[in-house]
Structure formats: structure tokens, C-alpha cells
Amino acid sequence: MCGIVGYVGEKKCTPILLNGLKNLEYRGYDSAGIAVLEKNSIQIRKAKGRVKNLEELMQKDLCEGTIGIAHTRWATHGKPSKENAHPHEDNSHSFALVHNGIIENYKQLRRFLKEQDYTFYSETDTEVIPNLIHYYYTKQEKTKKGFLQAVALACKKLEGSFAILVLCKDFPKTIILARRNSPLVVGKGENEYYIASDMPAILEYTRDFYFLEDNEITLLEKDSIDFFDFDLDKHKKELVHSGLNRHASSKNGYQDFMLKEIEEQPQAIFETLQKEIELPLSRKEISSFSQIYIVACGTAMHAGLVGKTCIESFCKIPTFVEIASEFRYRNPLVDSDTLCIFISQSGETADTIAALKLAKQKGAKTIAISNVMGSSLVREADMYFYTYAGPEIAVASTKAYTSQVCLLCMIAISLAKQLKTTSKNELESFKKELLQLPQEIESILDNKDSIQLLAKQLYLEKDMFFLGRGIDYATCLEASLKLKEISYIHSEAYPAGELKHGPIALIESNTAVVGILTEETLLDKTISNLQEVMARGAKIFVVTNQVLPENNFDFIFSVPKTNRFLSPILSIVPFQLFSYYIAKEKDLDIDKPRNLAKSVTVE
Numbered sequence: 001m002c003g004i005v006g007y008v009g010e011k012k013c014t015p016i017l018l019n020g021l022k023n024l025e026y027r028g029y030d031s032a033g034i035a036v037l038e039k040n041s042i043q044i045r046k047a048k049g050r051v052k053n054l055e056e057l058m059q060k061d062l063c064e065g066t067i068g069i070a071h072t073r074w075a076t077h078g079k080p081s082k083e084n085a086h087p088h089e090d091n092s093h094s095f096a097l098v099h100n101g102i103i104e105n106y107k108q109l110r111r112f113l114k115e116q117d118y119t120f121y122s123e124t125d126t127e128v129i130p131n132l133i134h135y136y137y138t139k140q141e142k143t144k145k146g147f148l149q150a151v152a153l154a155c156k157k158l159e160g161s162f163a164i165l166v167l168c169k170d171f172p173k174t175i176i177l178a179r180r181n182s183p184l185v186v187g188k189g190e191n192e193y194y195i196a197s198d199m200p201a202i203l204e205y206t207r208d209f210y211f212l213e214d215n216e217i218t219l220l221e222k223d224s225i226d227f228f229d230f231d232l233d234k235h236k237k238e239l240v241h242s243g244l245n246r247h248a249s250s251k252n253g254y255q256d257f258m259l260k261e262i263e264e265q266p267q268a269i270f271e272t273l274q275k276e277i278e279l280p281l282s283r284k285e286i287s288s289f290s291q292i293y294i295v296a297c298g299t300a301m302h303a304g305l306v307g308k309t310c311i312e313s314f315c316k317i318p319t320f321v322e323i324a325s326e327f328r329y330r331n332p333l334v335d336s337d338t339l340c341i342f343i344s345q346s347g348e349t350a351d352t353i354a355a356l357k358l359a360k361q362k363g364a365k366t367i368a369i370s371n372v373m374g375s376s377l378v379r380e381a382d383m384y385f386y387t388y389a390g391p392e393i394a395v396a397s398t399k400a401y402t403s404q405v406c407l408l409c410m411i412a413i414s415l416a417k418q419l420k421t422t423s424k425n426e427l428e429s430f431k432k433e434l435l436q437l438p439q440e441i442e443s444i445l446d447n448k449d450s451i452q453l454l455a456k457q458l459y460l461e462k463d464m465f466f467l468g469r470g471i472d473y474a475t476c477l478e479a480s481l482k483l484k485e486i487s488y489i490h491s492e493a494y495p496a497g498e499l500k501h502g503p504i505a506l507i508e509s510n511t512a513v514v515g516i517l518t519e520e521t522l523l524d525k526t527i528s529n530l531q532e533v534m535a536r537g538a539k540i541f542v543v544t545n546q547v548l549p550e551n552n553f554d555f556i557f558s559v560p561k562t563n564r565f566l567s568p569i570l571s572i573v574p575f576q577l578f579s580y581y582i583a584k585e586k587d588l589d590i591d592k593p594r595n596l597a598k599s600v601t602v603e
């Protein structure tokens, strides 16, 4: 989805802005643009399509300034086109602005501005903002304070979500930033500041960041930064040092981020397991929870399905997993006796944030799990825990997923300890098994060549079925999602016992069926289901940590045996690799699959 980059300092800003936009390409977008302040004019360049189109344009048509703003747009209001691309200007060409988010009352604002003789040249919701700023600016003194006041007044009129950067030709040293429900970070350098909607865009320049809050406005020059609320009351803000290394958001020799991130899983899990999980809740409070909800979207929801099994077993509290976009609109039965856990890699998924706000309104205690420091989800929640997977750039989530499952298991341990619902010994030995995971994943990665060979055999398949029971069904859902997302092969995940109730009609000679077999007590039952499809001509591919009885499956991949609740962390790895190698065979854009965005910040 949309991305923002900005720079103010002593260097030429164009290469920095273009590089920042390239670092954000993974988020998915359809056009890009830049505005640079040069003396007393604002130079704007835009291009439809990839950032490289903008770069080519800018090689012919240079912008030399040291202060600028840039944007990648993912169309919401109005088709992908040069006219709709950001930055947008006001009618007098005094202001240029980039915007992430959606202005929900843009139609009213547009009507109001048209009555004041403003004209609109794009179909976007965004174009109302620079014109509204201009409208208020005409009523102010033409000072920096007047500029700030105009932006603040405009922000107060906006409904919806926004992160904006604004340039004004009257103030060639200044950028104004503001946000509500859409992230913005400012990175500090020597006599320079870098701005971005996402930290990875600027991580190679600095590791010292200010995180903007909702309803906050910032006046930025190369050697000063001031924070205000929308009433222009000034406040101080802490500079936060990020422990992420500079290469965390580069490919570092890999052809694709996805493979790099799959291989980073041992490290991501190790880092996540290093932090102690202490819930800031008393035993009495924890005992009062009659139910737990885990709410998330996509892969994060699948992590929730695994977490549910572990939490229910250790804590004996009924636990429900829901898709955030459903939860938020169905008036769920959630109250002060409910603990709600929200999972989001980015911490910016609109539906997950809205679901969290709803749960809070209903009096539930809320926990956020996110991979992004200072993300919106974390800010909204009563308590939060981070996964320490490092920036995940590929759209298809891998290391964030396995880290989320680990973190949920740690939360289960912490709750169970307080509740005394599981013996200390059992929890201790579970912890030990958690700590074995990094090296067990390494051993799976060592065998990736056999997965690559399998992918070479199967990459032309049109459909695939994933079957499993119990906790393996959760892995089936995630494995099937990975395959769809990046290889565009249709696939379905089914609880193996449900197959006879419909989907078996789809099985014909040579249909590819994958079985996941880690549930020891359900092994025979799942094998019987696999035999049933084999009898109808299906080819069977199996991932297991069990010793299987004699069989004639077409392919068996063994993963190390671990605790039942941790097996999904190991058994998903071959499927991440499988999807990756299939997409590679098909020569697809693995890190940026069609139609998908890394972080879905709109409904």
C-alpha cells in the first residue's frame, strides 16, 4: 500500500527519496512521485507504474534541492494514473503534499472548497488537503507559524486516516508532518532528518527515530524538530534507538527477500525467545478471564490458530480465533472478562486495529503482538509484545509467522504459570523445546534442495489440496495460503476428515494432494484419508515428523520431532520453501505478488 519518504538536510534529496521509495516497493503500489523544494518553487515529478519509471524521468528532468517528499500510491480513490499520483498541489501551487490513508469526509470538503472557487484536477480524496491548507493559510500571517497553523486547522477538519508531509514554497527550509491512524517515523542524522511511513525505507541512513503519535504535527528543518498537538501546544518526544542492523532491510546477496527471510527464521525465533514475557496482570485478573479471543488477518490469523491450541491446553481457558474484518462487524460477545490478543506483523492492518478498538470499547483487556516498534496496534493496546523477526519485506509472511507462533506459546506459558493450570515441569520442558527450534529449522533448511526438486516436478499443477487434522490443519491453511499468494496455484486446505463431505469430488487422476502428519494420535486417521484420495488417482506428498507405516506415497519429507504445539513451526518451513521454488520455476515476482500488499492499511 502507499508509502511515504521525505528528506531535509544538506545532501541532494532526489537519490535519497528514490532509494527510500525503492525500499518501500514491497508494500505494493501503482504510481510514484516526488516534490523537491528548489529556491522558491516546488518541482514535482510523477510517473505511473514502477519507481524506475520515475527515476528515468528524473534522470532527464533533474531536481537539485536538498529538501523533498516522495510517495508510492496504491489506488483507492481514482484509477492508477499520473494525475492521481502524489504529490498533490493546491490551486496556487504554493503547497505540495503526500498522503497515506483515506479521508472519509473528502466529498463534503471538496464541495466546500468548490464553493470557495477551488478546482480539482484528480479523482483522489487527497487533493482536498493541500487546498484546505491553502484556504486556511490565506487567513493567516505569512509566517512559519501561519503555515503550521494552516496545516493544523486543516488536519482538524479531516476525518479518517492520514500521514502527511507538506512543503510550502514560501518556506524553503521546512517540512511539516502530521498523522492520525497512519504511521510516520522521523530518523535523525547529522544536520539532516529522514522521514518515512515505514522504518525499513530509511534504516540504511540512521537508527535513531522519533515515532509520531496520532493527532501530532511536526515542524522539521535540517537542524531542528518541534512536536505539537493540533492546538499547537508544544511537547517533547524521546529519540528511540533501533537495534535493527543496517542490512536488515537489504537482500544481502539473496535474489529475493522471501528466501532470505525463510532462512532468517532460526535467528528471528532465537531473538523472539530471548525476551521474558511477563504479563502485567495479577493472578486475580488472569483468573477472571472466562474466554480469550485471538484476532488477526491472513497469516497472522493462522498463527492464532496454532496459539489457540497451546493456550487452551496449558491455561484451560476457551480460546476463539477470528478474522479481524469479521470480528469488527459482528458485535462479538466480548466483555471485561475477556482477554483479546491481536496479532499483526505490521501493526498497521486497518481491520485488526479497528477490531482492537472495538474490544477495548467493550471493556476487554487487549494485548497486541507486532513485529514493528511503535506501530499503531501497539499504541492502542493495553499491553504489547514484539516479535523480533526484523523487517519482513516479502509480501508473503514467513519469519513473522513462526515468530508469532513462538510468542503465543510464550504467552501461554506465562498465563499458565500464574493460573497454575499446567505443572512447572511440563512448562519447563516445553520451554526447552522452544529453544531447540532454531537449530531444528536449520536442519530443515539444510535439506532445501529436495524441496526444490519437488517444486520442479509440480510447478505446472493447476490445483493442490492440503490435508491435515488437529494442529496440522492450521499448517495446511498457512501452506495453502503461501502457495496461492506467490505461485498463483489454486489450492484448498481441508481438515482431512471433512474431505468426504464434498471436496473429494474434485479429486481425479494425478491431482496433487499434500498431507501433513505430525499429530501422533491422529496419524492412522489422516493416513486413511490420504489412502482414500490415492485410491481415486491422487499423487500424495507428505510432510511428517512421525515414523510412517509402510506406504506408497509419492514423496515424504521428514521434519524433526518436537512438542505437539511447536510442530507447526517446523512443518511450515518445507511449504514456505516449496511455494518459493514453485514461484521461482514460474519466474514470478516473488516478493511482490500481483494484487497483494504487505500491509493492508485500508478496509
Ligand code: G6P
Binding pocket: 297, 298, 299, 300, 343, 344, 345, 346, 347, 348, 349, 352, 395, 396, 397, 596, 597, 598, 599, 600
Ligand atoms: C496482508 C499480507 C499478508 C498478511 C496480512 C496481515 O494480506 O499480504 O501476508 O498476513 O496482510 O498482515 P499483518 O501485518 O496484520 O500481519
